[in-house]
Amino acid sequence: MSEELNRQRVLNLLATFYAGDVEGALARCTDDVEFVSPAPVDVLPHLGAHRGKAEMRAMWQTVHQRYKEMRHEVIELVAEGDKVAALLRLFFRKRANDRVVQFDLAVFYTLRDGRIARIHEVIDTFDLVEQVLERDLSSLLTNKPPEPT
Amino acid sequence: MTEHSLWRFSRALHRAINERQFSEIEPLIDEDVDWTIHGPVEFFHCFGARRGRSAVMEVIRQIAERVRVHRFDREAIMLGPDQASSMLHYSLTALDTNKPVRVRLAHFARFKEGRLSSIRIMIDCCELVEQAVYPPHMRMVAVSA
Numbered sequence: 001m002s003e004e005l006n007r008q009r010v011l012n013l014l015a016t017f018y019a020g021d022v023e024g025a026l027a028r029c030t031d032d033v034e035f036v037s038p039a040p041v042d043v044l045p046h047l048g049a050h051r052g053k054a055e056m057r058a059m060w061q062t063v064h065q066r067y068k069e070m071r072h073e074v075i076e077l078v079a080e081g082d083k084v085a086a087l088l089r090l091f092f093r094k095r096a097n098d099r100v101v102q103f104d105l106a107v108f109y110t111l112r113d114g115r116i117a118r119i120h121e122v123i124d125t126f127d128l129v130e131q132v133l134e135r136d137l138s139s140l141l142t143n144k145p146p147e148p149t
Numbered sequence: 150m151t152e153h154s155l156w157r158f159s160r161a162l163h164r165a166i167n168e169r170q171f172s173e174i175e176p177l178i179d180e181d182v183d184w185t186i187h188g189p190v191e192f193f194h195c196f197g198a199r200r201g202r203s204a205v206m207e208v209i210r211q212i213a214e215r216v217r218v219h220r221f222d223r224e225a226i227m228l229g230p231d232q233a234s235s236m237l238h239y240s241l242t243a244l245d246t247n248k249p250v251r252v253r254l255a256h257f258a259r260f261k262e263g264r265l266s267s268i269r270i271m272i273d274c275c276e277l278v279e280q281a282v283y284p285p286h287m288r289m290v291a292v293s294a
Contacts (some may be wrong), residue, residue: 078227083227085234087257106234122254126189138191
């Protein structure tokens, strides 16, 4: 029963956040919410580790400032006890040049008293950095000519 | 209480990688399995999407030829009736260089009648490429070139 509720709570958080409502998403988190998304912070400085609503607000506002027309698809959702894991497919359109970044994201949520208390992400960071920089890093690293686009 | 399919599959996978005992894992994979490891296939040929048991067995053999698992720590795990998801840290040894490699990954698996029917594995690939292919200073030189 609590698992079904927690599944729905995570779905509600996702729907609220990707609709652009940062304050609505924060209202679904605990005051001491923890966020961890290991990533190369020289390229993606807003990721990394954050704690508390103020840091989460700043990080989520940065995401919304960089991207528009954010869309998500839930590919998998597994719930057990106070934990929910989601595999998401995300589509973000860059405000700078209208290009779309598409990537899959694994997110592990821990809930406390009906609110999100911990968010831990795992991303294929290589693919994400390539799309953010719009550079074919594989070709650069292997000294091969990039694939024609 | 019946053991969840994930545990049998996990034990068999680690035996396949470390001991090259493939007979245990093969019957735990559905004939029509859908398997994806997200990551750059230019560096790791065993990454990418595969369909079917024989293609997946080939990938497992490729992994066994490249790495040995020293230890793994499950940071999170969720089990559903026919589903499982974990976030893990692996300590591996790359067999060609004998170098240690630490990798963080998440998986989402589905089982049908006790056999793996689909799995998607997400890996922090920047971390992996830096360790297994290029050290960080080489990466920065290449990117800024």
